[in-house]
Amino acid sequence: MKEVSKRTWGFYMTDHLYLRTRDLALAGHISVQQVRNYEASGLIPKAQRSPSGYRLYTQQHLVALKTVKSMVPGYGWQWTAAIIQALHRGELSTAFATIDTRHAELASKRLQIEQTLAALHTLAAQPAPLPGTYHPQRFRVGEAAKQVGVRVSALHFWEQQGLLQPLREQNSHYRLYDEQQMRRLHIVVLLRDAGYDSKVILSVLDELAAGRPEKAIAAVEARSEELTRTSWVCIEAMAFFQRYVSEFWAQHIFVRGSTL
Template identity: 45%
Template sequence: MQPRLKTHVKALRPVDLARTAGISPSLVRTYEQVGFLPAADRSPNGYRRYTDVHVEALRVARCLIAGYGWQRALQVMRAVHAGDSAAALAVVDACHAELHRQRAQIDETLRTLERISRTQTRAPRVTAGRVVRIGAAAQLAGVRPSALRFWEEQGLLQPTRDGTTRSRYYDHEQMQRVQIVALLRAAGYRFDGIRSVLDDLATSRPAQALAALEQRRRSVQRASQQTMHATSALNGYLQNSVELDQPMGVGDHLTT
């Protein structure tokens, strides 16, 4: 279903549209070419003629970039301008789901560290029947198996190895380390800083690890607010700037 843009009287040049966002006219043209903006009409002499729909599309696109990132924002805007609401909503849902996953992982690791802090003892090792192999360990942490191998090379992990197959196995203690390393890497920590946090845990001093995870949780909170703002802007754009041949149901979906 292809969207029909509402009819507007005033035509804007690329420089006029650029001024509304404080960017260059060449960047406006690039936004149109890649799909952040709907295609502009052309005057008889070939000049682009933008409207206030493009002004709103530009505002929303930049908001989506801040909330979803460049790649996902472009996927959303392209889908909207192609009339594919299902594809746009799938990207939006994925953004919110990823933040939820990060928040849940942080909260779970914080609970573990707080328990360690209270007991001042290291978590007991689980039985051999409860260890996991590298693929499952990577999936639980939301990273690739190659990341676990690299972190092992850096001395951050010490999985047990099968004497015959040399397969890696991760027990409860190693999985705690995997989660902590993954979160600290996502927060931008270098390996030296991660080693320091892990050393604190190994010596029953988890205060630094707790502080790092609290910082990461605040970062996710800020990202969640930006994503929510982006979703709200998208909802307004769909409702106010685009006419469809029939209702998409987008407004109801995004406001529930």
């Protein structure tokens, strides 16, 4: 291995391009134990060992560590681990497919949020009906579930959580969903599909019921901005990933039969 300065990368090294565990930890701003954990979980390659048994890390380990740290904020630990572990197994297609899947997931969430926002704007623009001017249709639970494409058990669960408050038939006590409850049901389905938990959905429903749709819209717009930041972090992380692959794994990549 090529000899380098003892001050390369800003910390002491041996006469060869080897880093001690504590040097790698210092450069990556993590603990020594975390370095060992990263190696054990396949987030950085296995280190060579000195004759005395000490781990010998290299520039590749440092770039791998920086790549992982750049990816976690956008991809999360689970996605990052799947991508990097596949790379370290030499399975480039699997790593790229996993990246594509994560990006597709973000795109799907963005579409859901846009649809939710559009729905909320539409709901906010609708004037409240005047009492006594119409006779709304009422659905039993099975019919209501069919209208929104979910199971009856979902409506029962949302009722338990306070998201729905169906009426009851006077004699049979069957649940009945009038226009107001069907409107709530449509909003619940939209927001559940967009990934919101029950507390957030209940807050949105309360704001809409109180005639304050602006707060509900603002909550969804904040989620949209958060998703945009996540996408940007993923783009930045891909610069680190591209460098890592190009420097240390390019021999595994082939384009039209030629190595990159």
